[in-house]
Amino acid sequence: MTEARRSAPHVGRNTGPILEVLRGSLPGRGLVLEVASGSGEQSVAFARAFSKLLWQPSDPDPAALASIQAWRNSEALFNLLPPVELDARATGWPIASAEAVVCINMVHISPWSAAEGLMHGAGRLLEAGAPLYLYGPYRQLGVETAASNEAFDQSLRSRNPEWGLRNLEDVAAEAERHGLVLERTIPMPANNLSVIFRRARPGPSCRT
Secondary structure, three states: OHHHOOOOHHHHHHHHHHHHHHHOOOOOOEEEEEEOOOOOHHHHHHHHHOOOEEEEEEEOOHHHHHHHHHHHHHHOOOOEOOOEEOOOOOOOOOOOOEOEEEEEOOOOOOOHHHHHHHHHHHHHHEOOOOEEEEEEOEEEOOEOOOHHHHHHHHHHHHHOOOOOOEEHHHHHHHHHHOOEEEEEEEEEHHHEEEEEEEEOOOOOOOOO
């Protein structure tokens, strides 16, 4: 099973900074659904860092699921759950509820329909006040896009015309359609952003 383990160079670079943001954003207890877990290396790091949280990795790719399970087998962390197959675009997700949703480096390496599905699914799973955390490169209105991000965008679009950097304002508008309100954005190394949404609390109801 060890042969199934994948390794991604960017994981070693961004895991530490992401953890610093997650420490101030995730709840103390409960289940965290990680959408598009990829190799599973970060899932291990996150589960190790948050021992009071159950960490639920997921991915639509069978090879990624095998890699996640191989990392899980090698580390034997009690709070790292077996990976589940999940395509963000699916109308039904295999998880009924979560205290937080985390999605790293997916929105730009997938069709826009995946971002739409992510917001729809997170809005359905999360209770009021619960966070959705995104990480990756984005365009922002009134902010010059770094040259490295422009080159990355061109590379992505050459591989698949449905991929590419998204406008953060478009992502936030889609999130709001599903009851998710942008709380803050945090600049990260290599011209990435941490983007935190919260499930909106319902307005006051009329009493009779």
